Amino acid sequence: MIIENVEAFWLRCPIQEVKQHRSDYGLLTHFDMTLVVVTTEDGLKGFGEAKAAVGSSGVCASIVSCVENELKPALIGQDARNITRIWEQLYSGSRDHYSLARGRKFPILGRRGLTVSAISGVDMALWDLKGKALKVPVVELLGGPCRDQMPAYASGGWADVDGIGEQLSGYLSKGFDGVKMRVGVMDDTVSNSIARVKAAREALGPDIKIMADAHGTYSVPEAKQFCRGVEDSNLYWFEEPISPDNPKGTAEVRSSTSIPIAAGESEYTCFDVRDLISHRAIDVVQPDAAIIGGISEAMRVGHLAQAWQLELAPHCWGSAFSFMAGVTVAFASPSATIIEFSLGGNPMMYELVNEHIEAENGKINAPVAPGLGVTPNWDFVKKYTQKV
Numbered sequence: 001m002i003i004e005n006v007e008a009f010w011l012r013c014p015i016q017e018v019k020q021h022r023s024d025y026g027l028l029t030h031f032d033m034t035l036v037v038v039t040t041e042d043g044l045k046g047f048g049e050a051k052a053a054v055g056s057s058g059v060c061a062s063i064v065s066c067v068e069n070e071l072k073p074a075l076i077g078q079d080a081r082n083i084t085r086i087w088e089q090l091y092s093g094s095r096d097h098y099s100l101a102r103g104r105k106f107p108i109l110g111r112r113g114l115t116v117s118a119i120s121g122v123d124m125a126l127w128d129l130k131g132k133a134l135k136v137p138v139v140e141l142l143g144g145p146c147r148d149q150m151p152a153y154a155s156g157g158w159a160d161v162d163g164i165g166e167q168l169s170g171y172l173s174k175g176f177d178g179v180k181m182r183v184g185v186m187d188d189t190v191s192n193s194i195a196r197v198k199a200a201r202e203a204l205g206p207d208i209k210i211m212a213d214a215h216g217t218y219s220v221p222e223a224k225q226f227c228r229g230v231e232d233s234n235l236y237w238f239e240e241p242i243s244p245d246n247p248k249g250t251a252e253v254r255s256s257t258s259i260p261i262a263a264g265e266s267e268y269t270c271f272d273v274r275d276l277i278s279h280r281a282i283d284v285v286q287p288d289a290a291i292i293g294g295i296s297e298a299m300r301v302g303h304l305a306q307a308w309q310l311e312l313a314p315h316c317w318g319s320a321f322s323f324m325a326g327v328t329v330a331f332a333s334p335s336a337t338i339i340e341f342s343l344g345g346n347p348m349m350y351e352l353v354n355e356h357i358e359a360e361n362g363k364i365n366a367p368v369a370p371g372l373g374v375t376p377n378w379d380f381v382k383k384y385t386q387k388v
Helices: 060-073 083-102 114-134 166-172 190-204 220-229 246-254 267-280 295-308 321-333 378-384
Strands: 003-014 030-040 044-051 149-155 176-180 209-213 236-241 261-263 338-343 363-365
Touching: 003 060, 003 114, 003 190, 003 338, 003 378, 030 114, 030 321, 030 338, 044 114, 044 321, 060 083, 060 114, 083 114, 114 321, 149 166, 149 236, 166 176, 166 190, 166 209, 176 190, 190 209, 190 220, 190 338, 220 246, 246 267, 295 321, 321 363
Parallel strands: 149 176, 149 338, 176 209, 209 236, 236 261
Antiparallel strands: 003 030, 030 044, 149 363
């Protein structure tokens, strides 16, 4: 399984107007992703995703350049089966021989940010390759699924106070018994966010899981005010209350409330998550396999979650490739109990791949297809690839 070629494609696809939504990121009119393709000498291809943003839209030109101009030369000629060795080599660069000889990392300057996103896409593609070569799903390579089936929660919730109940109830009609709604600066005031959560709880009743996601937009005092205002709304978790640049502030918010605090989608490598944990800032860990460092690093985060008895809930808002990577990590991790399922406008989830992804009655079955179980529709790729 010698690597012969590595390619990256920036895809940008418009979102149908009827499926567009407005959040703190503005009106989302298109969806971006970086498709990473690793090809071996015998023609086998593995596919991964690298992200320029945690949400739908982001300029991916830098990731494409990184994959093809920085990572590719280090990958050509390597045995694609040596996933862990390759990860260490990419992360330590020219000092990789020191890293592997001495058992600790000598990281490159780009040890965070888009370089790690690029590594994520390569790592994901390598796992996909190995699973296909062995004719097993990647979850089998990670020790097998901990459960045969897992519940999913519907991720969306942008409507105003008058419409949020109806919007979330529409998710429940699809079989979900958990939903996530957005709050934060998009509501203008904390009071408006509180009112929307209360309206959601009133509409859905006491037994439905409700998560609230602020996208890191509150200040510490605002996050505390929000928590006080929704304390009796029984939130399953409050996600990214404040900026990921302030883990101590997140810990301060957590210490002020009984609501579980979730974060991690904006973090790079298990080291960032380790710091969140050491600050006692989180109850729920949310690595994104297309950002954190691939499936390899997401699993390391899963091990941290298990050791600290925290819940693991991978961030699965992306294309079908990062979604299936997150699903794979969730099924392989004892600490994961629920999976995010996007109900926003997402052509990369459904139109990019040949396979159909769905949550049946709000449940997702353990993966059974070789690799990540999804393959690109090359007509779609050709149509929406951007020039870099």
